[in-house]
Amino acid sequence: MEALLNLNIHPVDILLMLAATEGDKPKIEELLRAGASYTVKDADGRTALDRANSEEICDLILGYSTQKA
Numbered sequence: 001m002e003a004l005l006n007l008n009i010h011p012v013d014i015l016l017m018l019a020a021t022e023g024d025k026p027k028i029e030e031l032l033r034a035g036a037s038y039t040v041k042d043a044d045g046r047t048a049l050d051r052a053n054s055e056e057i058c059d060l061i062l063g064y065s066t067q068k069a
Contacts, residue, residue, distance in 0.1 A: 003043055013040040013048075020048040023057050032064045 016036035019027040028048075032038070038048040038061050052058045 007043055009040055009042070010036075012036045016040075016048045017042060017046075017051050020052040020057055020061065023053040025057070025060060028057065028060060029064065032061070038065065 012031055012034055013036050016028065016031040016038060017040075019031060020038075036048075041047055042051075049058050049061055052061065
């Protein structure tokens, strides 16, 4: 997490990446409602979608973005 903070990535975006990696649906929904961006990239160029542990998590994130639009 410290490496991500050193890249000046907003903490809410970091938490979204971690929640996507863990597949934590309630936390992902909460973070997206709080304004987290799933397009922010980590040091390896991966987004929350890239780090998602399943297609279900990707669908959850993308579904939220289309509902918001």
